[in-house]
Amino acid sequence: xxxxxxxxxxxxxxxxxxxxxxxxxxxRHVAAIMDGNGRWAQARGLARIEGHDAGAKAAHAITEGCxxxxxxxxxxxxxxxYDNLRKRPRSEISGLFKLLRKYIRKELPTVMDNNIxxxxxxxxxxxxxxxxxxVNAAVKKSSVNSGMMLCVALNYSSRRxxxxxxxxxxxxxxxxxxxxxxxxxxxLAEHLFTAGVPDVDLLIRTGGExxxxxxxxxxxxxxxxxxxxxxxxxxxxxxxxxALKWYATRQRRFGALEDI
Ligand code: FPP
Numbered sequence: 700x701x702x703x704x705x706x707x708x709x710x711x712x713x714x715x716x717x718x719x720x721x722x723x724x725x726x727r728h729v730a731a732i733m734d735g736n737g738r739w740a741q742a743r744g745l746a747r748i749e750g751h752d753a754g755a756k757a758a759h760a761i762t763e764g765c766x767x768x769x770x771x772x773x774x775x776x777x778x779x780x781y782d783n784l785r786k787r788p789r790s791e792i793s794g795l796f797k798l799l800r801k802y803i804r805k806e807l808p809t810v811m812d813n814n815i816x817x818x819x820x821x822x823x824x825x826x827x828x829x830x831x832x833x834v835n836a837a838v839k840k841s842s843v844n845s846g847m848m849l850c851v852a853l854n855y856s857s858r859r860x861x862x863x864x865x866x867x868x869x870x871x872x873x874x875x876x877x878x879x880x881x882x883x884x885x886x887l888a889e890h891l892f893t894a895g896v897p898d899v900d901l902l903i904r905t906g907g908e909x910x911x912x913x914x915x916x917x918x919x920x921x922x923x924x925x926x927x928x929x930x931x932x933x934x935x936x937x938x939x940x941x942a943l944k945w946y947a948t949r950q951r952r953f954g955a956l957e958d959i
Contacts, residue, residue, distance in 0.1 A: 724947035725770030726900030735906025735930030748794035753932035764936040781856035814846035820892035821855030864890035
């Protein structure tokens with residue numbers, strides 16, 4: 700989680716020119732399903748956690764890559780799903796928790812230097828207390844910044860997020876504060892973790908699988924979906940630029956007949 704470049708230590712304000720997507724068409728909100736860490740490690744005879752470690756370096760490079768593109772306001776990274784937490788070996792999960800702490804500690808100064816705000820989505824109250832403290836302190840410290848928002852999804856399930864929002868709305872209705880006809884898309888969205896955030900414009904999935912894995916199901920309603928066979932640990936700025944160039948060619952119609 701850093702804006703340091705492919706060469707560690709380089710910052711957004713460094714010499715590399717900002718990337719300008721064609722025709723100035725830039726997604727405001729980019730989200731990524733960082734898949735392929737395990738297969739990347741397996742192909743090298745390494746432990747899965749080493750794949751995640753390499754994946755964290757890619758997260759770092761892509762954060763920098765997005766921060767260098769004027770117009771990208773938010774990058775959301777799927778670091779740990781609700782199902783990962785329950786269905787993967789305990790050793791892999793505790794390794795991931797420690798890795799997340801390591802990266803927050805290591806890269807917070809760079810986040811601050813580059814004016815990035817951190818946020819988390821997901822049921823973070825179920826994470827180990829030491830990680831919650833680290834995450835909360837980093838989010839608080841970076842809240843004074845005004846640049847791109849880097850949002851990390853931890854213990855996140857989109858279906859559970861929607862169910863939670865529905866419960867909140869139902870509670871208001873039960874108290875008589877909301878009539879059924881006032882339960883609109885907008886009202887429900889106010890109770891998602893992403894309340895107030897623009898929908899995802901570009902969803903990137905690495906590792907070749909073609910599925911959305913319970914990630915931002917509501918928020919990707921009209922997202923353009925870029926799938927690549929590249930494993931996440933190998934994903935770098937040139938791959939991001941390829942995705943952004945492809946995005947700029949899309950005709951986004953939002954259900955209409957013409958571009959809007
Ligand atoms: C999916 O690959 C990846 C994860 C479940 C974890 C992603 C976590 C990181 C990249 C580490 C740190 C994150 C940040 C934001 C610093 P997989 O294990 O399912 O891969 P596979 O499909 O090849 O087995």
